[in-house]
Amino acid sequence: MSLSARLPLLFTAAAFLSACSTVSVTTDYDHATVFTNYKSYDLATAPDQLPLSPTSESALDDTLRGAMAQRGIREVTSGADLNVVSHAFTKDKINVYPAAGWGYGVPYRYGRYGMWMGAPMGYTDVTQYTQGTLILDFVDAKTKKLVFRGVATDTVGTPEQNAENIQEAVRKIMHDFPLPAPGQQ
Template sequence: MQTPLRRYLLAGSVFVLAACSSVSVKTDYDQSVAFAQYRSYTLAPSTEAVGLSPSSEAALSATLRNQLAARGVEEVGENGDLHIVRHISTKEKLSINQSSAGGPYRYGAWAGGPQYTDVSQYTEGTLILDFVDSKTRKLVFRGIASGTVGDPEANAAKIKEAVEKIVANYPHPHTGQ
């Protein structure tokens, strides 16, 4: 039997592990599509004004190749069953955090203590992977990943994480789930 404290600790540790992820991902797909028909893909060249660095581009290609191959979908030169189209964007963001000198438990003289505001600026990057049926030109699966942009090495690691999470949600060709 689990005690309430043990349940709270377990739930808290799951929350902390989820919060450690550096990339958030959302996916959606057409549930009427039989994904077993897709055995190959072509990675469409990027036409975006904002492109990926060489290390991030390599991470995206290699991770897609490995993750989709594990699902029975192989990369081909030009005539894949799917065209994977990537869209990349960045946006400048502000993070504003307020705190007081007394912390969350303000007693006595600390109750009216000074307030501190910490403002930081960062760049958020978004990667969208669209999986398009090459015959019908219909979008069948979309993955959207967002994370903080950093140095090229960190960005490549985040691209890898993003692609892994997106492809993990790609419907399995044999079960459709």
């Protein structure tokens, strides 16, 4: 198969895979900040933070370290230019989907004109789930000013799924970081 014949297939596969992503990310930053001045960072967890699972913590730290290294920002234990503070929390959620069907051939209904078949039937679908939120705050170490924030949300799953979602969230957040990685647009 020639490249020109495979190209539409590759685009379709890429579109399908990107559509499967469920991690929702928003970012914001201080447009007056000169991000090229940041050469070092340290990782911190919010003081009131509940700990992540070991798998999730490793996924967060490793993905963030890789993304920062791509941008030429090195991790240090003291004297950092940026403090990267992670916050993670969960919230129980409920989705309620009201729906109606006509129920052809299903139970008879009694109405003003007597009993008849196929009357509208209403039903409600209720789904409970746990939503996880990851916030990454990038704080200027000297001024203590928040210069970049990324927020990611997704449904909590198994530890392996959560680790994959955290990696995807960090990649998406860092894609919007004002200092792009080489080759990133």
